[in-house]
């Protein structure tokens with residue numbers, strides 16, 4: 001039995017060889033030359049455009065969640081009269097979430113990777129109904145340029161896996177929201193069903209994933225949010241499994257378990 005598997009191993013690995021070689025080469029470059037500039041550039045120009053296939057497979061799930069934002073009214077009486085909603089997105093990357101925002105949204109973003117700025121504004125051109133307020137290069141855990149109680153809605157998708165401190169980001173989200181404001185999140189998490197998926201998530205995270213993509217596949221974001229429930233007046237979250245493209249199964253299986261929720265200040 002064992003011999004049969006080892007006989008077949010080259011055949012099984014063959015289609016993956018180019019990907020494995022690519023990952024190995026990039027890994028060696030990052031180890032040798034440090035990640036401070038190369039990693040953010042790599043994320044913005046190679047990795048995230050490649051993951052647009054993932055975005056395509058989850059976008060209907062995201063639409064269903066984020067479309068509830070349109071029922072929200074601004075806490076500012078003047079803006080409410082004009083139908084304007086102040087939205088702050090953390091970690092928008094190239095701006096995949098533009099398509100989910102209601103018309104007359106007034107959007108600010110806090111993005112740690114400056115290499116995304118160009119792609120983000122290119123994408124904004126396709127969504128003229130959204131008024132861009134500010135693109136702030138900075139950390140979600142320290143949004144010093146965003147005043148207290150100043151936004152109606154905060155949004156994040158696939159970001160809390162990368163922040164240095166989920167708790168720090170939640171603290172900041174709470175600070176910038178107006179009372180009654182809502183935080184909409186859609187985040188991949190450590191698998192809650194299968195041990196073998198958790199094994200892959202740990203394996204990838206500790207070998208190359210964190211270094212190359214700055215992402216912790218095995219983070220228990222749902223539990224960290226639960227533990228921070230006391231910050232908010234209400235949290236409503238559920239665990240889901242998102243669909244994926246079969247072709248990239250061994251990678252995408254790790255980002256299919258997700259937590260979807262709304263936290264209200």
Ligand SMILES: C[S@@+](CC[C@H](N)C(=O)[O-])C[C@H]1O[C@@H](n2cnc3c(N)ncnc32)[C@H](O)[C@@H]1O
Pocket residue numbers: 055090091092093094095096097110111112113116138139140141156157158159162163164
């Ligand atoms: C996997 S991408 C997700 C991009 C986009 N939100 C989406 O749904 O596809 C993670 C994004 O979070 C950003 N990011 C990582 N850590 C961050 C932090 N501490 N503060 C703000 N943005 C951060 C990354 O630069 C990247 O744009």
